[in-house]
Amino acid sequence: MTTRRWRLAAALLLAWGLAASAQQPAPLRAVWLHIRPDERTPQAADAVLGRCQAAHLNAVFLLVYYHGVAAYKSDLVPQEDFVQAGYDALAEYVRAGHQRGMQVHAWFVNADVEYAPADTVLKRHPDWALRDSRGTPTDWLCFARPEVRQYNADVMLEVAKKYQVDGIHFDYIRQPSPDYCYCDYCRKELKTQSVDLDLFGGETLPAVLNVNANPVAEPTTPQVLATFGETVSVRGEKYAPPPADQMPPAITLNTCGQGHVLLYNWSAHQNRARVLGETLKNFLSRYAPQGPIRFLKSPANEVQYGTTSLETVRDHFAKLGLKGATLAAGQLAQAQPAGVVIVPAIYRWGPGDPEALRDFVKGGASAVVIDGPVFAMDNAAIQELLGMKRSGRYFTAEMLLRAAPNQDLVPHSDQEPDVARLREQRARWTEWRCNNVTEAVRLVRERQRKEVPKVQATAAVFSRVDSAREGVLQDWPRWVKEDLIDYALPMAYFEKTPDLKDALDEYDRVVGDWSRLVVGLSLYQNQKGAVPRDPALVVEQTNLSLARHPRGTCFFELHYLDDPIRDALLQGPFAR
Ligand SMILES: [Zn+2]
Numbered sequence: 001m002t003t004r005r006w007r008l009a010a011a012l013l014l015a016w017g018l019a020a021s022a023q024q025p026a027p028l029r030a031v032w033l034h035i036r037p038d039e040r041t042p043q044a045a046d047a048v049l050g051r052c053q054a055a056h057l058n059a060v061f062l063l064v065y066y067h068g069v070a071a072y073k074s075d076l077v078p079q080e081d082f083v084q085a086g087y088d089a090l091a092e093y094v095r096a097g098h099q100r101g102m103q104v105h106a107w108f109v110n111a112d113v114e115y116a117p118a119d120t121v122l123k124r125h126p127d128w129a130l131r132d133s134r135g136t137p138t139d140w141l142c143f144a145r146p147e148v149r150q151y152n153a154d155v156m157l158e159v160a161k162k163y164q165v166d167g168i169h170f171d172y173i174r175q176p177s178p179d180y181c182y183c184d185y186c187r188k189e190l191k192t193q194s195v196d197l198d199l200f201g202g203e204t205l206p207a208v209l210n211v212n213a214n215p216v217a218e219p220t221t222p223q224v225l226a227t228f229g230e231t232v233s234v235r236g237e238k239y240a241p242p243p244a245d246q247m248p249p250a251i252t253l254n255t256c257g258q259g260h261v262l263l264y265n266w267s268a269h270q271n272r273a274r275v276l277g278e279t280l281k282n283f284l285s286r287y288a289p290q291g292p293i294r295f296l297k298s299p300a301n302e303v304q305y306g307t308t309s310l311e312t313v314r315d316h317f318a319k320l321g322l323k324g325a326t327l328a329a330g331q332l333a334q335a336q337p338a339g340v341v342i343v344p345a346i347y348r349w350g351p352g353d354p355e356a357l358r359d360f361v362k363g364g365a366s367a368v369v370i371d372g373p374v375f376a377m378d379n380a381a382i383q384e385l386l387g388m389k390r391s392g393r394y395f396t397a398e399m400l401l402r403a404a405p406n407q408d409l410v411p412h413s414d415q416e417p418d419v420a421r422l423r424e425q426r427a428r429w430t431e432w433r434c435n436n437v438t439e440a441v442r443l444v445r446e447r448q449r450k451e452v453p454k455v456q457a458t459a460a461v462f463s464r465v466d467s468a469r470e471g472v473l474q475d476w477p478r479w480v481k482e483d484l485i486d487y488a489l490p491m492a493y494f495e496k497t498p499d500l501k502d503a504l505d506e507y508d509r510v511v512g513d514w515s516r517l518v519v520g521l522s523l524y525q526n527q528k529g530a531v532p533r534d535p536a537l538v539v540e541q542t543n544l545s546l547a548r549h550p551r552g553t554c555f556f557e558l559h560y561l562d563d564p565i566r567d568a569l570l571q572g573p574f575a576r
Pocket of ligand 1: 131142186
């Protein structure tokens with residue numbers, strides 16, 4: 001045991017009075033932690049840790065690498081302004097944390113480099129980007145490339161070697177969705193393995209697409225342009241698609257007064273398939289050739305879901321060369337009914353908004369509705385707008401979509417695909433992509449073992465095993481089994497405790513070894529924006545998790561640890 005380790009252990013004993021259990025490490029009571037915007041001094045860092053310790057927390061996961069930028073002194077990557085100005089946040093946390101007998105883990109956002117400033121990794125290496133089926137780069141790294149895995153390991157090992165951290169922590173160690181990657185490297189490599197990416201590119205229907213659907217069902221008046229067909233792969237039985245005879249339509253065209261409504265009956269903006277962009281352009285050139293394009297903004301929806309879907313849809317349209325202004329739902333009644341209004345995954349509507357949109361379309365405008373307005377389907381105006389009667393059940397899967405033959409809005413071919421072959425090809429592509437992410441973790445582990453054997457390697461991972469693997473190519477149970485990480489922290493941020501229990505049961509079945517698990521629990525919930533949870537719920541979920549004897553728990557994140565939650569923890573699971 002090094003001197004530093006010995007001091008740490010001694011401090012832990014003092015701090016926790018746990019002399020009796022000296023052989024067994026105290027359960028981790030951890031929290032994920034962002035550096036506060038106004039926190040630029042060693043005293044401020046120590047005060048944050050003081051707050052953690054007052055809640056009897058004993059470990060922090062400090063976010064130090066994000067958007068490709070370092071909150072520490074780096075010879076490899078650009079540094080935050082405050083580091084350049086002399087405040088080395090990581091060094092201060094390590095120093096103050098160890099003085100207080102707390103563990104300090106360095107937390108990395110590995111694959112996602114969105115919002116990166118100039119001169120970060122993808123600016124220097126544009127060919128390292130994950131690409132969609134059109135070849136458009138994303139702001140994520142493609143881990144298929146050995147040089148990307150090497151870069152990632154260099155970044156994490158630099159910290160592990162320079163700073164006395166207790167661990168290095170992977171996050172966003174995955175893909176954003178199963179819709180990638182079509183970069184030159186991936187195309188070339190997969191060709192040598194006889195996986196044909198063009199089966200999933202989606203120039204025309206039929207094609208396999210990644211479908212996350214909050215569908216609406218029971219069409220009355222619309223023309224069905226495309227249907228959901230066979231399931232190629234599922235992400236867990238719970239969200240498997242309904243049987244064929246209960247399947248809602250995939251794309252519909254409804255006439256409402258003088259206007260027309262195109263409905264994508266799933267989160268089509270998450271797909272990058274050409275066929276969807278072409279369908280959209282065909283619709284616009286026929287029903288709204290003069291524009292303008294306007295993106296509908298629903299304050300009622302934003303309260304619960306934020307503005308992500310509006311931003312994603314606008315971004316997606318911009319990549320197709322389609323730009324427009326934002327129109328608040330409350331302004332519809334005053335707006336001239338012309339052009340097209342885009343409805344970007346709006347599930348909640350304010351009073352009068354559905355009627356205003358229907359009347360806007362009836363007056364001669366067009367609308368493109370993306371994903372069903374599921375919580376408004378009992379509203380007669382929404383029913384009339386879409387020509388649908390009710391909302392369906394959420395489902396998610398890789399599915400074959402077919403175009404209806406008697407229409408010319410959706411590009412289609414007559415070739416009927418071989419579904420068995422599609423399933424086989426998809427499974428191999430998934431396996432290959434999972435392996436690439438796993439190899440990125442393995443490389444860090446091998447170097448960590450060799451160069452800094454006392455530092456732990458851990459990973460924040462998706463809470464449900466099937467969606468982790470099929471949805472974001474993150475086969476983390478394998479990382480645990482093959483000892484590529486010391487423990488996994490599944491982000492089990494469920495608002496409903498029975499859902500947490502389902503996930504814990506799954507870890508029992510799939511992982512089994514609770515010494516390799518730290519359960520990630522949320523301290524916030526969405527209620528007119530993110531707010532701290534009911535303390536009783538936090539206590540209930542902490543107790544439920546600890547009852548499985550995991551290595552501990554980790555909260556997301558410190559900002560939401562208010563006094564009532566702290567007090568409830570101190571009176572409950574975190575009393576001495
Ligand atoms: Zn790639």
